[in-house]
Amino acid sequence: MSHELLFVFRHSPYGSSLGREGLEAALAAGAFDRDMAILFLDDAVWQLKSEQNTTNTQYKNHQKMTSALSMFGIDELYAEECSLNTRQLCADDLFLEVKVLDSAAIGALIRNAKTVLSF
Amino acid sequence: MLFTLVINTAPISLHNGQAHSALLFAKTLIAQKHSIHRLFFYGEGIQNLNAQALPPQGEADLCQQWQAFINAHQLDAVVCIAAAIRRGVFDTTEANRHQRSAALAEGVSLSGLGQLIEATTTSDRTITFG
Numbered sequence: 001m002s003h004e005l006l007f008v009f010r011h012s013p014y015g016s017s018l019g020r021e022g023l024e025a026a027l028a029a030g031a032f033d034r035d036m037a038i039l040f041l042d043d044a045v046w047q048l049k050s051e052q053n054t055t056n057t058q059y060k061n062h063q064k065m066t067s068a069l070s071m072f073g074i075d076e077l078y079a080e081e082c083s084l085n086t087r088q089l090c091a092d093d094l095f096l097e098v099k100v101l102d103s104a105a106i107g108a109l110i111r112n113a114k115t116v117l118s119f
Numbered sequence: 120m121l122f123t124l125v126i127n128t129a130p131i132s133l134h135n136g137q138a139h140s141a142l143l144f145a146k147t148l149i150a151q152k153h154s155i156h157r158l159f160f161y162g163e164g165i166q167n168l169n170a171q172a173l174p175p176q177g178e179a180d181l182c183q184q185w186q187a188f189i190n191a192h193q194l195d196a197v198v199c200i201a202a203a204i205r206r207g208v209f210d211t212t213e214a215n216r217h218q219r220s221a222a223l224a225e226g227v228s229l230s231g232l233g234q235l236i237e238a239t240t241t242s243d244r245t246i247t248f249g
Contacts, residue, residue, distance in 0.1 A: 005236075005239055017162055017163060018127060018162050018163075021161065021162045021202060024201065024232065025161070025232055025235060028231070028232035028233065028235070028236055029232075029236045032233065032236045034236060034240075115239045115242075115245045116245075116247075117125065117235075117239065117245065117247055118247040119127065119162075119247075
């Protein structure tokens with residue numbers, strides 16, 4: 001569980017521009033074939049929620065863009081257990097397969113990464 | 120040690136102050152004889168180099184301070200092109216292309232996310248602000 005580049009997403013998909021822009025940065029890193037992983041923390045776990053519907057908002061839906069992560073070779077996805085629990089989300093609510101980690105494991109993940117980029 | 124700083128917050132966010140922290144951190148790096156590989160401005164952070172912004176009297180002009188710092192130390196400062204264009208901060212070339220006005224501070228360049236990814240490989244430390 002050691003990666004050259006770890007992206008930490010902390011913002012909700014549509015509540016902050018970093019939701020989308022973090023995703024764009026991760027896809028760019030994927031295109032450069034980096035050894036990387038993404039950690040979904042706090043409100044960013046909403047990025048993983050299935051059935052995102054933005055029809056009644058002005059926002060462009062980026063659930064499909066999130067689904068494209070694996071096409072860019074980004075398969076190492078982690079979510080924090082506590083962030084999911086406090087939002088009453090479980091694996092069935094998510095449209096991507098992620099490894100759920102407790103806070104101790106998150107600490108190790110961050111510690112072992114060569115570089116961490118936070119969005 | 121070789122550093123890259125990623126700045127994700129706008130200067131106007133006075134209350135969380137992280138753009139200002141980034142500038143102070145960068146100045147301290149130079150003062151302590153470290154090197155800066157690149158300053159990468161992303162998301163709302165691109166507003167730090169919007170030369171058209173005019174802070175009210177008595178408030179810090181962070182754009183001017185960044186510009187002076189970048190020029191004094193000949194730093195590589197990159198503003199993400201996608202983030203800048205969607206927020207209306209064009210350089211002359213992009214302004215002409217899209218029939219808009221230029222707003223980007225002098226001495227910095229618009230470029231792609233590849234510059235961020237490259238910087239993480241080259242630098243000993245990459246620090247994100249915001």
